[in-house]
Amino acid sequence: MLNSGTIPNNIVRFLTLSLLSISLLVASYAPALAQQKTNRTYCNPMDISYRYNFEQLNEKISYRSGADPVIINHKKEYYLFVTIQGGWWHSKDMVNWKYIVPDKWPMEDMCAPAALSVRDTLYLFQSTFEQRPIFYSTEPEKGKLKFFNRWLPRLPKDIGPWDPALFHDDDTDKWYMYWGSSNVYPLFGAELDKSRNLTYAGNNPAASYKAMFWLDPYKHGWERFGPNHSDPFKPFTEGAWMTKHNGKYYLQYGAPGTEYNVYGNGTYVGKDPLGPFEYAPYNPVAYKPGGFATGCGHGNTFQDNFGNYWNTGTTWIGYNWGMERRIVMNPAGFDKDDQMFANTRFGDFPHYLPDKTVSTQNGMNTDALFTGWMLLSYRKPAVASSTLRAAPTDTLSADRTTDENPRTFWVAGQNKAGETLTLDLGAERDVRAVQVDYIDYKQTIYDSDSTVYTQFKILTSMDNKKWTVVADLTKEPKRDRACAYVELEKPARARYVRYEHVYVAGSHLAINAFRVFGNGLGKVPTTPATLTAKRQKDQRNADLSWSKVPGAVGYNIRWGIAPDKLYQNYQFWNDEPNTFELRALNVGIPYYFAIEAFDENGVSVLSKVVSDGLGQ
Template sequence: MKYSITLLIVAGAFILRAQPAQKTYCNPMDINYRYNYEQLNDSISYRSGADPVIVNHKGEYFLFVTISGGYWHSKDLVNWKYIVPDKWPMEDMCAPAAISVRDTLYLFQSTFEQRPILFTTTPETGKLYFYNRWLPRLPKDIGPWDPALFYDEELDKWYMYWGSSNVYPIFGSELDKKYRLRYKGSYKELIYLHPEEHGWERFGRDHRSTITPFTEGAWMTKHNGKYYLQYGAPGTEYNVYANGAYIGDHPLGPFTYAPYNPISYKPGGFVTGAGHGNTFQDNYGNYWNTGTPWVAVNWNFERRIAMFPTGFDKDGQMFANTRFGDLPHYLPVKKWQNKDELFTGWMLLSYKKPAIASSLLDTFKVANITDENPRTFWVAKQNKEGESVIVDLQREQQVRAVQVNFTDYKSNIYDGFDQKIYTQFRIYTSRDGKQWNKVVDLTNEKRDRPNAYLELPNAVQARYIKYEHVYVASPNLAISDIRVFGNGDGKIPKTPLKFSAVRDLDTRNAFTKWQKVPGAVGYNILWGIAKDKLYQTYQVFADQPESLEIRALTKDVSYYFAIEAFNENGVSKMSEAIFVK
């Protein structure tokens, strides 16, 4: 009888600890971003992810990122295992190209020198082999930098696209399979930027700089017989980094500028910037577009990775859905039919909510952790176990998920520290600030999660959220944002009234205005080339002015504009779309 009772107790403990499979994800991606050793920045290091390529290889996913010492493997797009190859043949890869064809994954790095194409049929093992030894060198400064490999199954031909410059264009060339994918014939100039016509290709924050913009990050997708040549612009170090597309009937063109550009654009919110990524399909046939949101704390090019649901509408228009693109979304279990159906409806509960910290270093105030800005942060007086932060949601709400975003303030971590780099903490909730319930405990994990997204197994009614620190490898405990998601029990906001959109004399710009909505947390300005194609979104918080200049339009293209309001309870109905010639 004693043994039976013991077994029941053990079984019960196991059931209590069992966690249901995660059903949602939230940008930026929750992976162990590697410390960058390329730019030592006066003995300051930083975690960064840039230039992502996700490849679906035999039903599983592989993520390649600039200068990461390896790559990642996932079976579900949410749990990623870091893999260190048995050897890099040359050096760590910058802006790599990857493609899966039949049973083989091919891999190539950015270079201005002669470098090999690698291959493997088992990338999950980390074993890579030479497919060719040396791709012939191109003329000085031509590349191939930021390369993309493309195989056209229908034509049974191979191609490469590349370019990263504010002088040179995006190039393309056919590759010769007979000679192990060497260049076949001469390369072609395919895409130049035209910021004088395309407002979104202008450099700077909200496209306000006169610096010559950069084009980079080429990628090719074939859909319904059309070739969508994608490119990143105007530069990674601002909120407006985006992906655009030209369309053609042949892999090497000629290509025509898509009037609805950019295809992936996210200038507002916590995650800003969606440029330089790739497009891939999951196991259900859904398309995704990846990009590199901007962080820029220890270095101006410090970034993370995001992925957005992507589609082609009935007219062949390619679009990435960045609306609420940094709030929780469901992982698909089938092919989605509506661009917004993956959005959970879990709203941001923590924006500008008061917080209390156990300690404070210098002027790094605790209010920074709820301001939705990754470039401001709180720093504890000491990096020690027991430091804590309490966020007051100001009223009891239904909490569904928490995201903790760490900052590498004065980090000194370099190569050889791997065994010491992990993230441990606990999350508690409370209804009254006195009795606390532990809902997350990462103290038994040794994973590095600088952007940890934690979906709760069940919804929790809570007013207070407490972060309790255990360990980070950095010299300082620094957190940019603790983001809380769920739903309040109040009313959703009303649709903003008196919304207007007027085109500037410089038709690359338009001025929008609206009437403030009581109780709104923020607004989404939506626009596109038709009433049913409002694929672009600029998110604005309600403590900012009730006006916004949109500087991402294309000359000689007419648009429709609309607006919606959101708060902790949900999203208003969208306003009537306004035609702007």
């Protein structure tokens, strides 16, 4: 309180009015400040405003999608470019992404764009088989684009450049482009001439590029097509990206096809930007065939503001159309031997965003980013306020939201506020976060506008009678959140968790996953007693078997080319068979395997490492 006995009355009145004005100003900004609260965590698939895709307008197929991501760290801020989205996203923290519409989109929308930051300029180029320009921006946060050149010369028929990547070698100040998207042609590379506005170096464009490498599925099991690499169809290579580390050039690529759970990223390594390149024996470097968000191919590798590496990619939905997809990003790095890797262990569970360099003497300690918040909702009973009956024998029921399958879902009887979806976790749990994943069921939306946004509330209860609101999206700016991830401000002790609907655009409310994360109150599971791995005569394959743990939710099979390099991961559920044919191995390379069990309380100690017998 002000003491009017020691301060003149006019000063008291002035200070009082000033404090009142400040209080009113703070109060007026309180909602905006609340909306700017930054989560400490994120969860794949990425929570961005995926755009409705007009590609299948003629086929009357409506769906949101996102694919072929490139995240660029430009002047300590982040820019995300995605196929055919009408713009891009800007973020200062890698969690909250603001959609940016260019002031003038100079050409048609971009498919699988290439993006690159060099000093104060961001460069952008689209996939094409025609003559197209490279654009640049010094104000990408404002959507400002300008022509850097008018077009690159035309290449021979079917050569491209499709799925391009731009690369600037800071040590030599030379520029390069890599590209390719085919099951016939290889990945290509070419030097660009900066003195000629980044056109192909040399006087003959047709002779200025060369092949980098082809796929070899007869030696590289993971490059085989189909679900779990089971289809003999010729695989695709695409999504080139170049990373330079410790004087080595890592030319990355996506394979074998975006429509399957095994879509991953691999790398070849060379001493020169245009090779020759050698296949890395530890491939693939990013691979996530099990769990909810399966597949992580065709992306890029970048560093955050603390020097930590990340690898982006595409995860598959594939309900409305084979190319219906979402975006993921996974912690990545290089170990003490310069082996490149991405960590997809619990890759679709919540992870921390680091505020410092996450490293050990062996490289990036990416396991440190896993929150330890476990999936509490797997196969838990779910009750909906209403359900649409699609056919006399087909009810799109609530229990489909807890099976961790993005192609099964619940549809409400009506898309109206107040519809609810309630999970019984079976016992008291500490709830830390939820993810609500929507799917487009018989929609007729072919473009995103101001009417396309997402709002809901999350409530918790101990007894299914008294409910507490723990999250409310009506209190934040309107945006579409097809993969809405909400970290609670504080843990909520609860047995029941409820989704209360407010608004989504379109004719139907359809949810393919209501995922609840946190921790149980019991002990972590025991380590599986046995794990065996036997290499087949076809060395691309190995037969795996393990003992089940009572009460476990699932298992991670971890493997790699050395006992201390178990960077690969395949997640299985406890209600699935405990035998599996792994078809992702490289011929002539010995592998080592271990297993861990997990449940709602945490993760077991990793088992003893076993060999597949090839190196013995």
